[in-house]
Amino acid sequence: MKKVAFICVHNSCRSQIAEALGKKLAGDVFESYSAGTEIKPQINQDAVRIMKGLYGIDMEQTQYSKLITDIPDPDIAISMGCNVGCPFIGRAFDDNWGVEDPTGKSDNDFLRIIKDIENKILQLRDELKTS
Numbered sequence: 001m002k003k004v005a006f007i008c009v010h011n012s013c014r015s016q017i018a019e020a021l022g023k024k025l026a027g028d029v030f031e032s033y034s035a036g037t038e039i040k041p042q043i044n045q046d047a048v049r050i051m052k053g054l055y056g057i058d059m060e061q062t063q064y065s066k067l068i069t070d071i072p073d074p075d076i077a078i079s080m081g082c083n084v085g086c087p088f089i090g091r092a093f094d095d096n097w098g099v100e101d102p103t104g105k106s107d108n109d110f111l112r113i114i115k116d117i118e119n120k121i122l123q124l125r126d127e128l129k130t131s
Contacts, residue, residue: 002030002128005074007089011036011065013044014080014099018117020057025118026125033074037089039065044103050110078124 006018015034022032043059051057068089077089079096097120102110 002075003072004030004032004076004078004124005068005071005089006032006034006078006080007068007093008034008036008080008101010038010040011067012040012042013047013103014101014113014117016043016059016063016065017047017051017114018078018080018121019063020051020055020059021114021118021121022124023062024055024057025121026128029125029128030076033066033071034063035066035068035071037068039067041065046102046107046110047114050107050114054111054114076124 004022006015006022008015011034015036019032019034022030026032043063043065048059051059076094077091079093081097081099081101097117099116099120100109100113102113
C-alpha cells in the first residue's frame with residue numbers, strides 16, 4: 001500500500017485534516033501521514049472541533065504534530081499549499097494542492113476548506129485505485 005504524506009510548515013491544521021480524512025475515506029487504498037518542517041504544541045482547535053462535529057473524528061486522540069523525520073518515507077508527498085513558501089522535505093513534492101490556511105478564519109471558511117480537502121482525498125483515492 002502506498003504511503004501518502006500531507007505536508008505543511010507547522011503540521012497543525014490543513015495537513016492534519018488531510019491525514020484524518022485520508023485515514024477515514026481512503027484507508028483501504030493508501031496510508032495517510034502528515035508532517036511539517038516545524039511543529040506546534042497542539043492541533044488547531046477549530047479544526048479539531050469542526051472535524052469532530054462533521055465526521056466524528058477526534059484528531060487529538062489519533063494524531064499529533066510531527067516533523068517530516070517522524071514519519072516513514074512517503075511514496076507520494078503532497079504540499080497543502082505553498083503560498084508563503086514550500087517547506088523543504090529533501091525531495092520534490094508530487095503535487096501542491098494549494099489549499100488556503102483557514103487558521104483564524106470563520107467556521108464557514110473551515111467548512112469550505114475541509115470540503116475541498118475531502119474532495120481532493122477522494123480524487124487521489126480514485127486515481128490510486130485505478131493505477
